[in-house]
Amino acid sequence: MMAFYFSRLVEIFPFFLKGLWMTTQIAFISLVSCTLLGFFLGIFRSGGNVFLKRIIGVYVAFVRGTPFVVQIFIIFFILPDWGIQLKAFPAALLAMAIMGSAFICEIVAGGIESISRGQWEAASSSGLTLFQQLRLVIMPQAMRVILPPLVGQYVLLIKDTSVVSVIGVMELTRVGWVTVVRIPEGLMVFSLVGILYFMISYPLILLSNYLERKMAL
Amino acid sequence: MLADFNFRIIFEYLPLFLQGLQSTFLISIVSLILALATGIIACACRISLLNFIKYPAIAYIEIMRSTPLLVQIYFLYFGLPTLGIRIPEIQTGILALMLNSGAYIAEIIRAGINSVDPGQLEAGVSSGLNYIQRMRLIVLPQALGVTVPPLLGQAIVLVKDSALLSLISVMELTRCGQTMTSERFMPSEAFFTVAFFYMCIYFCLKALADWSQKKLIFREAY
Numbered sequence: 001m002m003a004f005y006f007s008r009l010v011e012i013f014p015f016f017l018k019g020l021w022m023t024t025q026i027a028f029i030s031l032v033s034c035t036l037l038g039f040f041l042g043i044f045r046s047g048g049n050v051f052l053k054r055i056i057g058v059y060v061a062f063v064r065g066t067p068f069v070v071q072i073f074i075i076f077f078i079l080p081d082w083g084i085q086l087k088a089f090p091a092a093l094l095a096m097a098i099m100g101s102a103f104i105c106e107i108v109a110g111g112i113e114s115i116s117r118g119q120w121e122a123a124s125s126s127g128l129t130l131f132q133q134l135r136l137v138i139m140p141q142a143m144r145v146i147l148p149p150l151v152g153q154y155v156l157l158i159k160d161t162s163v164v165s166v167i168g169v170m171e172l173t174r175v176g177w178v179t180v181v182r183i184p185e186g187l188m189v190f191s192l193v194g195i196l197y198f199m200i201s202y203p204l205i206l207l208s209n210y211l212e213r214k215m216a217l
Numbered sequence: 218m219l220a221d222f223n224f225r226i227i228f229e230y231l232p233l234f235l236q237g238l239q240s241t242f243l244i245s246i247v248s249l250i251l252a253l254a255t256g257i258i259a260c261a262c263r264i265s266l267l268n269f270i271k272y273p274a275i276a277y278i279e280i281m282r283s284t285p286l287l288v289q290i291y292f293l294y295f296g297l298p299t300l301g302i303r304i305p306e307i308q309t310g311i312l313a314l315m316l317n318s319g320a321y322i323a324e325i326i327r328a329g330i331n332s333v334d335p336g337q338l339e340a341g342v343s344s345g346l347n348y349i350q351r352m353r354l355i356v357l358p359q360a361l362g363v364t365v366p367p368l369l370g371q372a373i374v375l376v377k378d379s380a381l382l383s384l385i386s387v388m389e390l391t392r393c394g395q396t397m398t399s400e401r402f403m404p405s406e407a408f409f410t411v412a413f414f415y416m417c418i419y420f421c422l423k424a425l426a427d428w429s430q431k432k433l434i435f436r437e438a439y
Binding site: 067070071073078081155160180184186187197201205 | 280283377398423
């Protein structure tokens with residue numbers, strides 16, 4: 001029986017590759033948007049404007065304090081109440097962007113705050129504008145602190161894409177879930193899904209470890 | 218938007234939510250304790266010098282860290298019955314959370330142990346302490362301080378991860394929100410209430426984590 005199911009699984013393997021492609025798409029788009037949004041928010045979070053700081057703080061607390069599934073449900077079920085109809089795929093991307101940017105925002109803010117005040121003062125007394133201070137003096141130093149946890153966060157985000165399967169996006173986990181109904185070999189089906197995830201996220205874990213060693217002062 | 222937010226229905230469903238909260242709480246505590254035990258054992262194996270103990274531990278930790286929790290939950294949920302093991306969903310869920318968090322906790326403890334300066338171990342050797350004594354008297358007291366704040370961080374992650382158990386129909390907080398949505402079709406009320414309860418747990422644990430961090434910095438000043 002096992003062998004029979006195995007041959008069935010080999011037959012429908014292209015289906016898994018499709019799921020993998022979908023996961024890759026979601027992961028790639030959301031990582032790019034999370035990074036951009038996260039850096040943007042993180043810079044303001046560590047900046048001087050107290051009001052903006054508080055607002056971003058509330059946003060971050062809300063996102064970090066609630067499970068990702070609940071956030072997805074809120075976006076997918078509640079936005080239509082407010083007149084915003086989203087299909088599953090854009091809703092998934094939106095949820096990923098909101099969740100990821102809050103985590104990246106904290107990493108970036110932590111990195112910027114780790115740079116001593118004297119660096120800002122020296123940069124501003126050299127006549128650099130605020131943007132130049134950030135770009136030429138602060139950020140290059142802060143990146144050493146930001147980069148290792150950022151790559152670690154990327155791994156977590158890629159793994160979190162599995163959760164968007166709950167609203168019916170046909171990504172890898174969803175493919176496994178649909179398959180296990182037809183091929184009742186849970187161990188086999190989800191081992192395959194696990195191996196495919198492993199192939200994406202393990203290289204990033206190695207990169208994160210490498211960066212941590214390299215950037216250690 | 219919020220003008221037609223129906224508080225009456227939330228109060229009507231409050232007993233259900235409190236039950237869900239209690240269930241989330243219990244699941245988290247039990248899996249945290251089990252994960253701590255798993256983590257300590259996995260870490261002990263990971264830093265062992267014997268290869269046949271060390272490599273399985275590495276494999277376990279790396280596999281757990283590089284596959285999504287949801288896949289692990291489904292793996293156990295759909296996989297255990299094919300092995301002839303039939304246990305209730307809640308136990309499957311706790312098992313998945315335990316194995317997942319255990320791997321992260323093993324890495325947290327290892328980082329704590331590695332944070333102790335090797336010179337101190339050498340000093341221990343030359344004072345005539347054996348391996349167990351060095352661990353007990355020199356490494357662990359110092360490692361504990363470094364380990365506690367990230368462990369509390371992991372506890373926060375664990376509470377949030379327990380929401381995924383709703384997908385294998387464990388009756389916890391998120392599942393209560395789903396139940397209320399399907400019975401009354403009021404997703405805003407349901408999921409904002411669920412989010413509110415999770416935030417309560419989050420803020421308590423966060424305060425604890427910040428407090429322990431402050432204590433830790435105080436101790437480092439010596």
